[in-house]
Amino acid sequence: MPSDTAGSWTPVALSADLPPATVIPAWTPAGAIALWRSQSGRASASSDRCPHRGMRLSHGFVRGEALSCIYHGWSYSVAGGCVRIPAHPDLAPPETIRVAVQRVEESDGIVWVAVGEPALPPPRLGDLVPVRSLTLSAEIAAIETAAGGKANADGLIQLVESPWIRLLPAAQIGGTLVHVLVELERTVADRIMASRIAEALRRRVEKRQKDAA
Ligand code: FES
Known part of the structure; x- marks a missing residue:
């Protein structure tokens, strides 16, 4: 696991195993994560625990650019903020409802997730x-x-x-x-x-x- 003084990178999955509009469970030394790719193709990682009642977000689903929890359907953006609560469709969710997110880098067909704040990018495996x-x-x-x-x-x-x-x-x-x-x-x-x-x-x-x- 490549690391520097500020953090490290974990190779959590192959890019090919994370198609658009999917979420899978993954793991870094900091704990379980929900690894997901939005409809437009952006890979993201969040804590695998819904802030509402703790359901695993890796059991959820992706619609457009948001990850939704399977239990009550609360949806979270790439940045981790709650963007929709289906039981209160007219309510703008408070900014305090958030899921922790991790940095994700994708290169050479590998999805890397940061633990901490690595100063260097993940290694290039171009050959x-x-x-x-x-x-x-x-x-x-x-x-x-x-x-x-x-x-x-x-x-x-x-x-x-x-x-x-x-x-x-x-x-x-x-x-x-x-x-x-x-x-x-x-x-x-x-x-x-x-x-x-x-x-x-x-x-x-x-x-x-x-x-x-
Ligand atoms: S536990 Fe996730 S929306 Fe309720």
Whole structure:
């Protein structure tokens, strides 16, 4: 997880897995978030807790440029302010009704969410393309051991047996979300192979975890 003295960036999802007008649950070291993309294509992140009665906003829905809670339909803007309360359609919601939001940056097919106020932008991975994400029931250190190398300053782990594949991990509760990337010039067949290699690594890591328990 690339960081500086003011904060850090978590690679929470692949851009391709967050189409317009959708919301998904995600996680950063600061807690659970609702990650959503507006109809016009802007990616946003908010706390995964509705200020009204605490429903998870990641269970909600996106209409236009707002995220709505599934419970009573309160809607929140990209900036976090409540913009609509369906039970009181003529009421302008008070500015005090807000959901906490996090900075989001999207580059090279990865959605990054800030924890704190990082002074630097997230790393550029321009010579790599994302293939897929998968969740492993293991910590990052165990994944590094199985891959044969440590994460570099950008958070990327290079597979020693397939150096054209990189893993970009993000710690989660109970495991790790791993984004699989390959070098830009790789073929479609290579990308399929990278996906299978990552699945094999997951089986290996999780078996070791199980055997060690
Ligand atoms: S709990 Fe979200 S609108 Fe009521």
